Amino acid sequence: MTAGTINAHRLSRLSLVSALYVVLTYLANILGPGLNLGYGPIQVRISEGLAMLALFDPLMPVALYIGCLLANVLGGLGLPDIVFGPLLSLAAGYATWKTRRLPIVPFLPPIAFNAIGVAAYLYYLLGIDFGFTPVPPGGAWAALLNWISLHPYWAMVLTIGAGQTVSVVVFGLLFMRVWRRIGTGMVEE
Numbered sequence: 001m002t003a004g005t006i007n008a009h010r011l012s013r014l015s016l017v018s019a020l021y022v023v024l025t026y027l028a029n030i031l032g033p034g035l036n037l038g039y040g041p042i043q044v045r046i047s048e049g050l051a052m053l054a055l056f057d058p059l060m061p062v063a064l065y066i067g068c069l070l071a072n073v074l075g076g077l078g079l080p081d082i083v084f085g086p087l088l089s090l091a092a093g094y095a096t097w098k099t100r101r102l103p104i105v106p107f108l109p110p111i112a113f114n115a116i117g118v119a120a121y122l123y124y125l126l127g128i129d130f131g132f133t134p135v136p137p138g139g140a141w142a143a144l145l146n147w148i149s150l151h152p153y154w155a156m157v158l159t160i161g162a163g164q165t166v167s168v169v170v171f172g173l174l175f176m177r178v179w180r181r182i183g184t185g186m187v188e189e
Helices: 008-031 046-055 060-075 079-098 105-126 140-150 152-181
Strands: none
Touching (some): 008 046, 046 060, 046 079, 046 105, 046 152, 079 105
16 A cells, blocks of 8 residues: 555544544543643643554544544633644654654654643643742752742643653554554555
8 A cells, every 4th residue: 555545444544543532632631630631731641642653654644633633622722722732743743754764763753742832832821830939949859849930831841741751652652562463554655
């Protein structure tokens, strides 16, 4: 099968990935009640592991885009999340596909694009202020709290990046293994 061929089997797989993205995003919220792990400033979207399936099909970024779009429409964080979240997933998926022949590099776009991009619009959208006031110097915790109070955007980049790393590496490797096991082949460009 070539990259341009779309048959019913391939379309079904891509549609399944889009639907799984929506379901797994909600699952992240169910598993972390009150933490809002699917939509908040600290995210561990299990669904983001699906980004690694872009290694196998150049149309997978479109499936990720559609899944993220639906999840964000249903998630209720408004227009910036509906517009920018799916675009970041599309760009990260495309970069993952383009770097598929390099070791480790394909894991980086979904982590970096979302850590920087999602943090930017969530920082604006949610008006994040961690509410820390500087504390007297004295140890690593004081230094960390002082840094967070002065740099809330970068703190969000770190928290979203950490969650993305868990999602992309742990769940991504799991999804890749399942994808290979069920016999879905790589589409060649």
